[in-house]
Amino acid sequence: xxxxxxxxxxxxxxxxxxxxxxxxxxxxxxxxxxxxxxxxxxxxxxxxxxxxxxxxxxxxxxxxxxxxxxxxxxxxxxxxxxxxxxxxxxxxxxxxxxxxxxxxxxxxxxxxxxxxxxxxxxxxxxxxxxxxxxxxxxxxxxxxxxxxxxxxxxxxxxxxxxxxxxxxxxxxxxxxxxxxxxxxxxxxxxxxxxxxxxxxxxxxxxxxxxxxxxxxxxxxxxxxxx
Numbered sequence: 001x002x003x004x005x006x007x008x009x010x011x012x013x014x015x016x017x018x019x020x021x022x023x024x025x026x027x028x029x030x031x032x033x034x035x036x037x038x039x040x041x042x043x044x045x046x047x048x049x050x051x052x053x054x055x056x057x058x059x060x061x062x063x064x065x066x067x068x069x070x071x072x073x074x075x076x077x078x079x080x081x082x083x084x085x086x087x088x089x090x091x092x093x094x095x096x097x098x099x100x101x102x103x104x105x106x107x108x109x110x111x112x113x114x115x116x117x118x119x120x121x122x123x124x125x126x127x128x129x130x131x132x133x134x135x136x137x138x139x140x141x142x143x144x145x146x147x148x149x150x151x152x153x154x155x156x157x158x159x160x161x162x163x164x165x166x167x168x169x170x171x172x173x174x175x176x177x178x179x180x181x182x183x184x185x186x187x188x189x190x191x192x193x194x195x196x197x198x199x200x201x202x203x204x205x206x207x208x209x210x211x212x213x214x215x216x217x218x219x220x221x222x223x224x225x226x
Contacts, residue, residue, distance in 0.1 A: 003030060004028075004030040004031070004049040004050065004116045004120060005030055005031045005032070005047065005048045005049050005050075006023070006030040006031070006032055006033070006048065006049070006050045006051075006052060006112065006116075007043075007047070007048035007050065007051045007052070008020070008032060008033070008035070008051075008052045009035050009036070009037060009051060009054075009056070009064050010034075010036070010037070010052075010053070010054050010055045010056065011036050011037050011038075011055060011056055011057075011060070012054070012055035015054050015055045016034050019052060019105070019108065020032055022106075022108075022109060023112075026109060026113060028113060028116070030049070030050070030116060033047065033048055037057070037060035037061070037063070037064050038060060040063075040064045040067050040068070041067055042067070043068065043071060045070070045071035045072065045073060048071075049073060049074075049116060049119045049120075050073060050074045050075075050116055051068050051071075051073060051074070051076070052076045052078065052108070053068075053075065053076070053077045053078070054077065054078035054079070054100075055078075061077070062092075065091075065092040065094070065095055066092075069094055073119070074096070074116075075092075075095045076095070076096050076097075076098065076108060076111060076115070077092075077095045077097045077098070078097075078098050078100060078104065078108065079097060079098070079099060079100065080099070081099050081100050081101050085098075085099060096111065098111070145198060146202065149195050149198060149199060152191075152195060153192070153195055156188050156191055156192045156195070159184065159185075159188045160185060160189065160192070163181050163182075163184055163185040163188065164185065166181055167181060167182065
């Protein structure tokens with residue numbers, strides 16, 4: 001997975017410096033994007049995974065949170081110790097509000113780290129879902145090929161048989177016609193070889209699957225004894 005990005009929105013450089021410095025001590029360090037309150041109007045949700053907002057005047061705080069809402073990303077708001085956290089929550093339900101009480105940086109790290117882990121878990125789940133859909137499409141195509149290979153083989157046999165009959169009749173075709181018919185026969189032979197390989201792969205996979213089914217009880221028993 002790519003390194004997560006934390007967006008820090010603040011007009012106080014000391015606030016941003018304190019957070020980035022504290023985060024340096026954590027094992028999972030995100031990349032940082034620093035932004036002032038008057039610049040966060042048209043935010044690209046693909047450029048960050050978590051937003052931390054703090055030390056903004058009320059109008060800028062409201063504007064920043066409004067700009068963050070469409071992104072649907074976790075938003076942590078750090079307010080002064082005497083501020084009304086409920087008032088912020090009522091106006092901006094997306095925000096998780098923390099007061100700057102003693103130990104607030106440690107609390108922020110705990111909440112932010114958990115939020116980023118959840119974001120990464122969701123991203124992995126979505127990636128797995130996309131991969132599963134791709135596999136399902138490929139499996140559907142594979143099943144169709146399995147069902148149609150006999151029909152295709154019959155058609156190719158007919159093409160090969162008729163082209164061979166025409167080619168063995170002397171003088172029945174012009175030089176150009178004979179050349180074109182030989183191309184048709186050769187391409188039919190190649191298609192037949194591809195279908196034969198397809199059938200061979202199917203048999204190989206069937207053998208591997210049966211062997212895996214035989215080995216499964218032994219692996220289960222070995223795991224139980226360990």
